[in-house]
Structure formats: C-alpha cells, structure tokens
Amino acid sequence: MVNPNKKVKRPNGLGNVYNYRTDEDGKIFTLPILELVKENYIYLYRAIKDEGYYIAPNDSCFFYKDVVYDNEVVGFTTFKNTSINKDALVMQYFYVLPEYRDKIYLTEEIDEASTLFESSIFLEYPTKDMVESLIKFKLARVFNDRFLVSRIPFIVPMFSVEEVMKGTLREDFDTTGLKCYNKMSLVYDLDLCAVVGLAATDVEQDYDEENMDDEQVNNYNMISLPLREDNEKYDCVTKRAKDESLNDGTYFKKVRQLMDDNEEVIQNWLSLI
Secondary structure (H helix, E strand, C coil), rough: CCCCCCEEEEEECCEEEEEEECCCCCCCEEEEEHHHHHHHHHHHHHHHHHHCCCCCCCCCCCEEEEECCCEEEEEEEEECCCCCCCCCEEEEEEEHHHHHHCCCCCHHHHHHHHHHHHHHHEEEECCCCHHHHHHHHEEEEEEECCCCEEEEEEEEECCHHHHHHCCCCCCCCCCCCCCCEEEEEEECCCCEEEEEECCCCCCCCCCCCCHHHHHHHHCEEEEECCCHHHHHHHHHHHHHHHCHHHHHCCCCHHHHHHHHHCHHHHHHHHHHH
16 A cells, blocks of 8 residues: 655756647646645645645645755645746745755755756745744845845735724735735744735835726835735734734834935945856
8 A cells, every 4th residue: 555655766966847839829728736736745745735835725746846855755836937037037936845845945945946047046925934944044135124125036016004904814815806916025024924015116006906007117115915824924914904004104214214315325236246
C-alpha cells in the first residue's frame, strides 16, 4: 500500500516545474493550483488543509515549482504574469511544510525563480513574516522602526480605506463583481501588516472603485487587506482600527512625508547592486 505521507523524491535535487500550455489557436490554459497539489503531492495538500493555509479555491497559475530540500519535495511556489510589468512574474503562493521552514528561505526561492524564468519577481500579498525575511537578508530597509522599503516589489489588489477598515480578512473578502485593480509598491507598514500603495503624484486621493479614472489607476493611495495569518499572530485588524492617522485621514500624508524626507537615502540604497 502506498504511504500517502511519503514525500516525493527528486534524486537530482532539482524540483519539477509545471508550465501553462497553449492550444493551436493560442488559447492559454493555466494550472489549477489546488487540483495540481492534490493530484501530485497529497501530503502537501493535507498539510495545507490542516494548517488552513489559504489558496483561493479557483486560483490558477502560469508556473508551479517544487521547493526541494535534501532531495525531497517539501513545498511549492506558484507564479502568474502581471499587466503591470511584462518582464515580471508574481509569486502568488509560497508554501513549505512547517518542519522545514527554518531550512527554506524565501530569498533563495526568489533568486532561483528569477534565474529560472528570466524575470523579475513580485510578491503578492506578503505576510509580515515574509517581509521580515527580506529585512534579514538585506533586501528591505526599515525607517522609523515601522515603515519598510523593499527591493522586491509587492503587488496587491486595490481596495478603499473604508473597506480595509471594516476588518474583513483577505481570505473572506468577496470580490464578486469587483474590478480589483492591482497596485505595485515597495512600501510596507510593519505595525499594521500592510502593503502601502502611495499615489504616483502629489495628488492626495484615496482609492474608491466607484469613483475612479481607469487611466489614472496609479494616482490613488491604498493599503492592503489584512491577512488571516497576520491577524492571528499580530492582531493587525485591531491595530488598524485604533490607528489614529488612519481614522483622521492623515495616514498617507505621513507615509509620503517619511518617504520624501528619506528619498535620497532610499534611492541610493535601491541603486546599490
């Protein structure tokens, strides 16, 4: 009888990569993530379910890559494309079995994926722990003990501050009927566990899907929805609700001022190889 908990072996130490496919008419067929994991790595699928690790039920990817340790598959990463940058891929999910998390590093997976796919890598909805790993490996720098600037871009769907302040978790948010524009940013609030997207111009306007100009999608301020993992570990929903600057409407002005005050330092640091 096959042991369902036995890990898949990769004797050469290299993981498999599953690619999207196209038919003769050029139609693209992406990979259904949960279905792929369940069919090929039942032990990973069970671990995901046991932990409550969130993967959107119908989410798919362009590339699925094994995470390998000591010639065994102990996790996976998935990637999709983005209209924001045709030369970049978005890392959607990064999952590693709990007992291997002190052995597998996000930064190594980013480097490997960047080389493998010959693309820049963005992080979609990073957790606070993921962001702090960037600090550890000097891929991010913290200002005022709270706001972080990252060399690895973050990308998140845009929602109004009003929606974010309701405390609905990303995993529970119903996006049915929403356009869900994406925002790229290098800024993260360690206190609120949020990607902070600042308007590309000095025009201070907060994102509002019902009253926005599609041609000016980058000229809106926003912060990302809270993640369940971050809320359980860091109580970020409560912290957001109590944040004075979010409540009085001065939050984005304060973040922009901090970025402006440190602009030369930030630009010099980002330009370092």
